[in-house]
Amino acid sequence: MASGCSVLQPEKRHSPAEIAAYTTADFLAPIASSAGELAARNAANSKIQEAISLPVGVDPNNILPGALWNIGFLNVEKAAGLQLVRNALPTLTEKDASYQRGILSAAYTHYAAETAPEIQTLLARIATPREFAIAAYTLQRADDSPAMREFILATMRNVFTNWQIEPRLIRLNQVLNADLRQVLANRPPLIDLLRHSYGAGKPVVFSFQRQDRQRFWSGSRAWRRWQFVRNADGTIFNVAHLAMPLPIARHHHQWQHAGRAFTIIGAGTATNKWIGPTPYLESQIPVEATLAAFAHSEDKNQNPWTDAAYEAFLPQSWRGYWPFKEALLAGQAGRNEMLLHGTTINSDYYRGASFYPGTPSAGCLVAMEYWSKDMVDCLKAIS
Known part of the structure; x- marks a missing residue:
């Protein structure tokens, strides 16, 4: 959906x-008709319930990212969604980048504060720039302290020695080194x-x-x-x-x-x-x-x-x-x-x-x- x-x-x-x-x-x-919307909503809810029924740490058909998207889209089952994200994080780096992206996007959007400790422990093992950036922004959203910013930047430089030529990481570096209030004042x-x-x-x-x-x-x-x-x-x-x-x-x-x-x-x-x-x-x-x-x-x-x-x-x-x-x-x-x-x-x-x-x-x-x-x-x- x-x-x-x-x-x-x-x-x-x-x-x-x-x-x-x-x-x-x-x-x-x-x-957009009543019948059409109901059918689509029921189909999406069915996928959410299928994901909720999975044992912890088990997702053989990689359905969790889609279920989390549907949770956000329908604006339902937010508590269950948090548990799904937590279930996925321990083995997240064993999944492909697309799967990681879906889980981390849900964490950023809905559960940054709740999932930040787990994400901080796995940040150095995220090897693709796009997914690393999502995880980094999730940590910043939960804790925008100078210490957290420096942790993210240091981890980025260790994981990506060529970060200066990667657009997503260039942007991440700009954001983490900027004072938003000053940036807006200088607009x-x-x-x-x-x-x-x-x-x-x-x-x-x-x-x-x-x-x-x-x-x-x-x-x-x-x-x-x-x-x-x-x-x-x-x-x-x-x-x-x-x-x-x-x-x-x-x-x-x-x-x-x-x-x-x-x-x-x-x-x-x-x-x-x-x-x-x-x-x-x-x-x-x-x-x-x-x-x-x-x-x-x-x-x-x-x-x-x-x-x-x-x-x-x-x-x-x-x-x-x-x-x-x-x-x-x-x-x-x-x-x-x-x-x-x-x-x-x-x-x-x-x-x-x-x-x-x-x-x-x-x-x-x-x-x-x-x-x-x-x-x-x-x-x-x-x-």
Whole structure:
């Protein structure tokens, strides 16, 4: 029941003219109907119960990561989920990287404080950068003291002698050596980003997020010819959306919705049932897109991405601000397929959460959609 953002081929692509002509009646989402949702929820709960029934330390079919994903997705069985994570940690390094990633992501998102002692003991035995980074951020989330930061950094340097060329570990080193309050205090003026020319005649979409990204609010605005696009009544055109991955740790190890600059290359329809049938906008980040594609240029520039090439897209005041280079590091780490899309997920799973009524994803930007529970048509789509 994963709510990923990956796009399976083949898929339909949409022209601007097609998108402008669509109405909500053009889209059906059986998964969002009462019957469709119930069937999917029951299937996910069945997998959770299967995992809970396993003896401690036994997982021959590697079902624990999927069960933990479903626990977070449905927002159920949190106490049982903690026990599943604890059951998996003693032998975690005997499993492959994908399995480790699922367990550690759940630990970071839901159980950082409870699992930190076990994770600290196995940190030096995690041999892959992505999974090491998740474990490291879990420890930091539980204990952000100078001593813990130094422990993580020392362990990283011992395990990865070439950490200076690994994008995920470069980022980890930056974060652990930074004072977030000072970083935010030194942030360049936002107005410089808004006033900057990103390409003659090209519209720009800004996604404004709270620091923790766990809020659903009107944060996406279109900018054209140095002014915000406005609705017919004069209000600023904007789309409320959520940019929070599930698990939250995916922000660190898979660079979901990575900051800060990316380019829109088109629109399509995902085959992922939780994204739904309404068109998404597809963005690409540096490295994923060539320099020419990133700039929407007709030339065939095949020059490699560098810090200088990325900074050339930014206003002068932002070029030395290292948090804004996250997208370049993400591209170098292989991150791709960040979409701006709708949702068929029942937001009631997250009632009471700070991001309600938004629904999380595997890290894309998600706008709210309201689907008929009986007729399975889209009553209102604002994505």
